Amino acid sequence: MTGAAIPAPPSREVELTIDGRQVRVPEGTTLLQACRSVGIDTPTLCYLETLTPVNVCRVCVVEVEGSRALVPACSRPVEPKMVVHTDSERVRHSRRVVFELLASSVDLSLAPARVREDMARYGASPERFGPRAARVAQPVKVDNELYVRDYSRCILCYKCVEACGADAQNTFAIAVSGRGFGATIATEFDHPLPDSACVYCGNCIGVCPTGALMFKSEHDMRAAGTWDESRQTVTETICGYCGVGCTLQLRVQDNSIVRVTSPLDHDVTSGHLCIKGRFGFQFVQNR
Amino acid sequence: MDLHLIPSAVPSSEERAAIDAALGTCAADRQWLLPALHAAQERAGWISEGALNYICERLSVPPADAYGVASFYALFAMAKRPRAVAHVCDDIACRVNGAEALCGALEARLGKPGEPLPGASATWLRSPCQGHCERGPVALVQIAGPNPVNTTVTAATIESILGSLAGSTFEPRATSQPPSRVRATAGQANNGEGDSWIAAPQTTVPEWRPGLRLLRRVGVVDPASLDDYRAHGGYAALRRALDVGPEGVLREITESRLLGRGGAAFPTGRKWEAVAHAAVRPHYLICNADESEPGTFKDRVLMEEDPFALIEAMTIAGYATGCETGYVYIRAEYPRATSRLAHAIERARLRGLLGDDVMGAGVRFDIQIRRGAGAYICGEETALFNSIEGKRGEPRNKPPFPVQAGLFGKPTVINSVETLANVLDIVSQGGPAFSRIGTAASSGTKLFCVSGCVERPGVYEVNFGALLGDLIEFAGGVRGGRRLQAVLLGGAAGVFVTPDELGMPLTFEGTRAQGAALGSGVVMVFDDSIDLGDIVHRIAAFFREESCGQCVPCRVGTIRQEELVHRLRAGAPMGSAAAELALLDDLAGAMRDASICGLGQTASGAIQTAMRKLGVFGATKS
Ligand SMILES: Cc1cc2nc3c(=O)[nH]c(=O)nc-3n(C[C@H](O)[C@H](O)[C@H](O)COP(=O)(O)O)c2cc1C
Ligand code: SF4
Ligand code: SF4
Ligand code: SF4
Ligand code: FES
Ligand code: FES
Numbered sequence: 001m002t003g004a005a006i007p008a009p010p011s012r013e014v015e016l017t018i019d020g021r022q023v024r025v026p027e028g029t030t031l032l033q034a035c036r037s038v039g040i041d042t043p044t045l046c047y048l049e050t051l052t053p054v055n056v057c058r059v060c061v062v063e064v065e066g067s068r069a070l071v072p073a074c075s076r077p078v079e080p081k082m083v084v085h086t087d088s089e090r091v092r093h094s095r096r097v098v099f100e101l102l103a104s105s106v107d108l109s110l111a112p113a114r115v116r117e118d119m120a121r122y123g124a125s126p127e128r129f130g131p132r133a134a135r136v137a138q139p140v141k142v143d144n145e146l147y148v149r150d151y152s153r154c155i156l157c158y159k160c161v162e163a164c165g166a167d168a169q170n171t172f173a174i175a176v177s178g179r180g181f182g183a184t185i186a187t188e189f190d191h192p193l194p195d196s197a198c199v200y201c202g203n204c205i206g207v208c209p210t211g212a213l214m215f216k217s218e219h220d221m222r223a224a225g226t227w228d229e230s231r232q233t234v235t236e237t238i239c240g241y242c243g244v245g246c247t248l249q250l251r252v253q254d255n256s257i258v259r260v261t262s263p264l265d266h267d268v269t270s271g272h273l274c275i276k277g278r279f280g281f282q283f284v285q286n287r
Numbered sequence: 288m289d290l291h292l293i294p295s296a297v298p299s300s301e302e303r304a305a306i307d308a309a310l311g312t313c314a315a316d317r318q319w320l321l322p323a324l325h326a327a328q329e330r331a332g333w334i335s336e337g338a339l340n341y342i343c344e345r346l347s348v349p350p351a352d353a354y355g356v357a358s359f360y361a362l363f364a365m366a367k368r369p370r371a372v373a374h375v376c377d378d379i380a381c382r383v384n385g386a387e388a389l390c391g392a393l394e395a396r397l398g399k400p401g402e403p404l405p406g407a408s409a410t411w412l413r414s415p416c417q418g419h420c421e422r423g424p425v426a427l428v429q430i431a432g433p434n435p436v437n438t439t440v441t442a443a444t445i446e447s448i449l450g451s452l453a454g455s456t457f458e459p460r461a462t463s464q465p466p467s468r469v470r471a472t473a474g475q476a477n478n479g480e481g482d483s484w485i486a487a488p489q490t491t492v493p494e495w496r497p498g499l500r501l502l503r504r505v506g507v508v509d510p511a512s513l514d515d516y517r518a519h520g521g522y523a524a525l526r527r528a529l530d531v532g533p534e535g536v537l538r539e540i541t542e543s544r545l546l547g548r549g550g551a552a553f554p555t556g557r558k559w560e561a562v563a564h565a566a567v568r569p570h571y572l573i574c575n576a577d578e579s580e581p582g583t584f585k586d587r588v589l590m591e592e593d594p595f596a597l598i599e600a601m602t603i604a605g606y607a608t609g610c611e612t613g614y615v616y617i618r619a620e621y622p623r624a625t626s627r628l629a630h631a632i633e634r635a636r637l638r639g640l641l642g643d644d645v646m647g648a649g650v651r652f653d654i655q656i657r658r659g660a661g662a663y664i665c666g667e668e669t670a671l672f673n674s675i676e677g678k679r680g681e682p683r684n685k686p687p688f689p690v691q692a693g694l695f696g697k698p699t700v701i702n703s704v705e706t707l708a709n710v711l712d713i714v715s716q717g718g719p720a721f722s723r724i725g726t727a728a729s730s731g732t733k734l735f736c737v738s739g740c741v742e743r744p745g746v747y748e749v750n751f752g753a754l755l756g757d758l759i760e761f762a763g764g765v766r767g768g769r770r771l772q773a774v775l776l777g778g779a780a781g782v783f784v785t786p787d788e789l790g791m792p793l794t795f796e797g798t799r800a801q802g803a804a805l806g807s808g809v810v811m812v813f814d815d816s817i818d819l820g821d822i823v824h825r826i827a828a829f830f831r832e833e834s835c836g837q838c839v840p841c842r843v844g845t846i847r848q849e850e851l852v853h854r855l856r857a858g859a860p861m862g863s864a865a866a867e868l869a870l871l872d873d874l875a876g877a878m879r880d881a882s883i884c885g886l887g888q889t890a891s892g893a894i895q896t897a898m899r900k901l902g903v904f905g906a907t908k909s
Contacts, residue, residue: 055883057838059839069879098877105846130854134850156837156839171288172351175352175354179662180832180833180842180845182836183835188339189293
């Protein structure tokens with residue numbers, strides 16, 4: 001070790017082996033980023049670039065030689081001389097079973113196509129737990145005019161909790177409650193949202209990967225059978241409510257705005273908005 | 288963050304007073320959440336919206352967050368219920384002792400668990416193991432009110448539970464002042480209400496006493512008397528520690544080759560060295576007294592009968608590793624151990640054995656007790672940190688390890704009660720002397736919790752190297768002279784072994800060689816009258832109930848596993864028993880490999896071995 005007085009170079013490189021390939025990445029990089037840097041595709045569900053990794057879904061697990069259990073690629077920093085396998089029998093097995101467990105317990109039909117592709121890639125067959133496998137069954141919560149919560153689609157990825165809390169909104173209106181298979185996202189005592197701290201920024205909707213949180217406009221159209229993505233266009237604009245300059249992506253169907261998002265990589269928003277940008281269109285439209 | 292409280296939910300004046308009393312003038316910090324929730328629960332019998340609101344206001348915690356924490360713990364009720372509740376253990380050791388019949392009788396008198404009859408003043412609930420397995424069936428009776436009652440009913444009957452629920456057997460007494468009892472001679476079985484020292488049968492037989500180290504003072508000293516403790520050699524080890532200095536203590540511990548007794552068998556010396564030499568300050572010490580592995584009760588006996596020994600050992604540990612604050616995290620199902628320990632801490636403080644100037648040597652060290660609230664997972668070290676910090680008891684991903692970033696993100700030593708109990712002899716007699724006891728790879732003595740179908744269930748201390756069969760014989764053999772069917776080694780997280788494996792040496796290396804592990808020292812014996820399918824079913828339910836729910840393989844895997852066992856038990860397998868076993872193996876592989884913590888990683892071992900080695904559910908023996 002050199003003396004503490006000499007500052008370390010800002011980013012030292014770490015060399016490791018992934019699937020037999022030598023990889024050099026800056027210190028502090030996660031295994032997921034290292035895999036991606038060399039084009040190794042790794043499934044993720046609870047990971048999002050803009051949020052602190054919670055490493056709970058476990059679909060990203062990889063095998064690190066010398067480690068008894070598999071490790072989550074999304075949160076594990078690289079270490080010098082690590083030898084990593086991303087497609088070993090153990091990795092494939094765990095990923096397959098994790099997808100099966102999820103799909104046998106929650107409704108993934110509105111999850112991105114990527115999830116179905118991953119399930120096919122690992123040969124997941126959720127039916128094998130039988131027709132009576134317990135599901136996270138809950139009635140849809142429709143308790144306000146802006147968005148609905150359907151926790152029968154919730155994979156407990158914690159993203160909404162993080163977005164509502166310290167990672168973005170700092171409102172802390174929702175948290176994980178209960179435990180085990182009975183754990184669920186809830187407000188205090190499961191009160192309706194209008195009684196909670198929620199400020200309707202919609203940031204939780206923006207990060208939810210499974211459609212468990214949804215604009216009420218979209219929910220109503222789906223219920224009425226009028227939701228039709230082939231008739232939808234997305235237009236980018238800058239929110240005019242204040243001077244911050246958030247980029248909005250307006251999804252429009254039949255001349256109506258049906259959903260508003262902001263790009264994750266937008267340096268002003270990181271995907272997060274406030275009630276005006278997110279839901280302000282309703283005031284415009286419903287005049 | 289603007290704190291948004293629940294509109295118009297106010298606490299009763301009693302709730303407010305109880306919460307204020309628990310919090311005193313502490314800062315608005317969420318680490319006081321658990322103590323505040325306990326105060327509310329014990330006053331009103333549930334966590335009302337008003338009480339939660341008030342706690343949130345005082346500690347500046349968002350209500351959704353506090354609700355998420357409170358609802359994590361089994362002993363906090365989030366809906367109103369009668370003030371008197373019996374939590375009746377229906378776990379594996381108690382099942383062998385008639386727990387189901389007791390539950391049936393309770394249902395006839397009080398209605399279904401958690402569904403009190405209209406106007407009833409009491410209700411009952413089923414509970415996992417409460418750590419009194421040697422005297423099952425067991426119930427924790429809690430009565431909320433101005434003088435809350437928390438008591439364990441052992442060898443429980445319908446009458447004793449109903450009597451306790453009615454409050455009839457309780458004289459109100461301050462919880463931190465256990466009555467001082469002087470034991471004349473060990474061996475004189477005193478059948479007065481629940482003497483815990485007879486849970487260690489070796490202490491009652493004079494010829495057996497000389498071999499005891501960890502149990503040396505059990506049944507001999509008065510646990511309420513510091514003078515008695517000192518008269519029996521207490522505080523000689525701390526004196527020696529102060530003489531040899533922190534580095535000297537670290538050397539003794541390392542040379543003793545002591546391995547952690549909490550399950551992971553990690554070298555204690557390495558752990559202590561890492562924290563002692565960590566640059567980041569402060570350092571924290573934690574005694575893990577959560578002891579919730581089904582079938583485990585040794586730490587309870589140590590804490591109830593020799594509480595000063597734990598305090599002395601923690602003081603030495605804190606001194607050696609540079610910690611000024613130690614925590615004992617103790618499960619809520621141990622009311623007597625808690626009150627005895629609290630009392631002992633007070634005495635030690637008064638005599639200058641804890642505080643700003645320990646033994647006049649200028650050493651600063653003090654101990655706080657934190658009570659769990661009904662969650663097995665909080666025994667996992669990182670879940671325990673989160674629990675003390677006032678968060679949900681969800682394990683953290685490792686690395687970082689506790690010695691790097693543990694409690695409050697600081698370097699932390701965490702050891703089990705039994706590990707710490709060994710420290711006294713190591714420091715007094717020297718590490719090398721200690722290392723010569725037992726075997727080359729397992730030094731010292733080990734406490735085993737022998738329960739189930741044996742003549743004399745209890746805590747036994749043997750040198751490492753004793754054979755499984757010898758230990759069972761020591762406990763009087765299979766009760767009633769029946770035939771041995773199986774032994775569960777290591778608890779629900781352990782494995783079943785067969786009568787053919789009684790020659791297994793009870794060492795870390797000896798059990799590992801046979802695909803088993805000592806775990807927390809559980810040796811649960813099942814005779815040929817026991818329906819092992821029922822036991823396996825209860826184990827599957829245990830893991831489903833106790834999974835924290837954080838990671839998918841365990842949250843969903845444990846319920847799929849329980850469903851699978853349920854089908855087999857109902858005689859309705861999908862396909863065949865062999866097909867179900869294959870499915871179980873698939874599930875187990877993913878749970879072992881991809882779960883965050885040891886709970887999910889070990890949740891299938893007992894069930895797999897019961898099916899494979901014992902042919903439970905008719906799956907082919909291999
Ligand atoms: C699910 C689970 C429960 C645990 N429960 C306990 C416990 O009740 N007491 C304990 O000492 N260790 C328990 N442990 C082990 C702790 O994580 C930790 O390894 C131990 O406290 C370290 O102390 P030691 O080195 O003295 O053994 C548990 C581990 C897991 C995975
Ligand atoms: S809309 Fe915003 S404030 Fe409301 S729950 Fe979602 S993230 Fe939290
Ligand atoms: S509601 Fe959506 S974002 Fe929130 S935990 Fe569930 S799946 Fe994740
Ligand atoms: S393995 Fe189970 S108990 Fe451990 S973190 Fe995962 S869900 Fe929680
Ligand atoms: S993406 Fe890594 S654990 Fe979920
Ligand atoms: S106390 Fe009932 S099984 Fe341990």
